Amino acid sequence: MNKPMEIVEMGTGDDLLTDGIALWRPKTDGRGVPNHDRHAHGFHQVTLILSNPGSFEWHFGDERVFSGLAVGHVIIWPALVSIEVCRPSPFQSISVQLSTTFLSRVAGQMGLGGRWLRPTALPGDPFVEGVVRKLADESQDTGAGRGLLASSLGTALAVHLLRDYAGEDHEPAPRQAGLSEDELGQVMRHIEKHIDADLSVERLAALVRRSPYHFIRQFRAATGTTPHQQVIRRRVERARDLLGDGLGIAQVAASVGFSSQSHLHHHVRKLLGVTPGDLVRGRARDDRRDRAFRHG
Known part of the structure; x- marks a missing residue:
């Protein structure tokens, strides 16, 4: 029986710069040894290569990738994508880890709530390199304003x-068991019955005795x-x-x-492509047409 795939979280040994952002300087292993069994990160990781590792083999999901990485190359490892890495020789790198909550918050502020990072390896990105190096400098600085x-x-x-x-695309999820049919039905019925109430992840997770972290992933797997997307979709459909x-x-x-008319307007327009006012005016036109038909 295969053991469950490990989900690696942002650890206490990493240099936490501020809420949702950490720096990691990995310790290199011996020749040809994977740095992990197949695993996934519970965060997004951006790695800057600082010394030449030679030919480099890794797996993103079921895809096997070979690459000749060199100094300055950048690897983007999204959260919840299974990874296995084998390097032929030790090398140096710096990684910046961004929590899923942090990236989702920024995406929401940009109006890009549906976007998710793609696994990427590229020969260089001056902007990424500059930010990663500056964050590495900040990790050594204890002066005022470090977190800011x-x-x-x-x-x-x-x-x-x-x-x-x-x-x-939606956020990828590692292969794992989802909620049972009974558990999923319990959550869906609660959403329908309490559509106007607090439907936070914490409250829904408590219904099926899960932590919010595991509930989100098991709900997505099912x-x-x-x-959150399910709640918004049902609220928009009920509003329509x-x-x-x-x-x-x-x-x-x-x-x-x-919480407000503007909140309703935003989500109706995003999911249905029309505004609440459009729906009201469409109903008014239908009523006039019906009256004209009855008295025609």
């Missing part, structure tokens, strides 16, 4: 990665989407029905759990 500068540099790095090395029934926009926003 690290946060600014990490945000700039995240923006650059999302612009140049991200796609529209449905192909995240709990209520607007079609003639309820006012403010009333609908409150009835389906959106």
Whole structure:
């Protein structure tokens, strides 16, 4: 029986620069020894190669990749993509680790909530190299503003990665057991019954006695989407029905759990391609057409 694939988290031994951003200087192993069994990161990692490792073999998911890496090359390892690396000789590198929460927050601020990093190896990126080296310098500095500068540099790095090395796919998930049919049904029924209430990941995870971390991944494994995306989708669909029934926009926003009309407007337009006002006007046109037909 295959053992479960390890999910490596941002460890206490890493240099945590500020919330969601850490620096890692790996210790090199002997010739030809994988640095891990097949595993996945619970964070996004950007690695800058500092010395020539020669031919380099790794696996992203089921894809086997060979590459001749050299000084200045950059490797982008997204969270939750299975990895196995074998290097023929020791080499030096610096890695910046970005938590999934940090990157998702930046993506949301950019209006790119659906984007996710792609596994990438490239011969160089001056911007990435500059930020990684500066963060490495900051890790040695205990002066005032260290965390503030690290946060600014990490945000700039995240923006650059999302612009140049991200796609529209959902977050990839390692192969693992999802929620059972009964557990998934319990969560879905709760969402439907309490669409206007607090449907945070923490609350939903508690229904099936999971940590939020494991709940998100097991929900995605079972449905192909995240709990948050499922909640937003059902709220938008319920709002569409209520607007079609003639309820006012403010009333609908409150009835389906959106914090404001603007919040409702944002998600309806993103998922349906129209505004709540468009749906209301469409219902009004249908009513006029029906009245004209009845009295025609």
